[in-house]
Amino acid sequence: MIQHRTPHLTIFESALYRTTSTVLQTDDIVLVVDPNWLPAEISGIRQFVQEVQGGRPLFLLFTHSDYDHILGWRAFPQAKVIASKTFADNPDKEKSLEQIRQFDEEYYIRRDYPIAYPNVDIGIFEDGQLIELGQTRLRFYLAPGHTADGLFAIAENAGDWIAGDYLSNIEFPFVYDSIHAYEETIQKAQRIIIEYEPALLIPGHGDATSSRQEMLNRCTESLHYLQQLRQAAQSGKPFPEEYLWKRYGNRRGLAGPHRENLEMAEKEKEAGG
Ligand SMILES: [Zn+2]
16 A cells, blocks of 8 residues: 655555655656565556656665565665665675565465565765765765664665664564664664654555654653663663553554564673673
8 A cells, every 4th residue: 555655755564564665756767665575565656656757767665674675676676775884795696586485485475576685876874975866965874783784874865764673663673684784773762863854754564654753752761772772781680562552552562572672682682781
């Protein structure tokens, strides 16, 4: 389904995990972000792109290497790929691919394109890196913590901020990389909100928001959750998790990721983090 649509920006939302795929149009390019999940959803995005593309070159942005975000790559074989340098150098490419195969075989999914790990044409390696394509300015920030290879992208012309798997309103932080790095990324997000005043925040799962207060609230909420993770590990007291299920719902789905976060906090404590 389409969650949000303006003449320059369309946010598709998958039925699965409310994962977003953004299509951004400027005078110079069409940019598709993380095209996902189901074959009919991906061909819907592909068809939309074909209808609007005109003569403009097509770019794909991958916000990070989690399998759900990269499984649509080869459905857009003509696109140039933007991702972080860390994404390109990912030592666990095979792991992401195996998760895609696991998912597809579990649900007997048939795709009309091959599954492969994206080749990166434009690698992002530093904070504030700017890619200029004609008049279109794309500004990037490294965003580790969820995974090590995450990226924030800001389309400066309209102020659209693509945040990957951060600042969701329907998920607490999922920490696969490091709690400390996650906190620093959220602090970076706070600076972006103050300095850039983005017009729209687009998370990888859930609702986009144009409210600055809502953007800041999502930062505060993430930091609060991460702090509680750390406290639970350090004090040995149970995490006060009832508020999570009141706040987010989907308890049966979110209990697993929360448990993994607690294990990550334990591991970091033992490592002296
Ligand atoms: Zn992710």
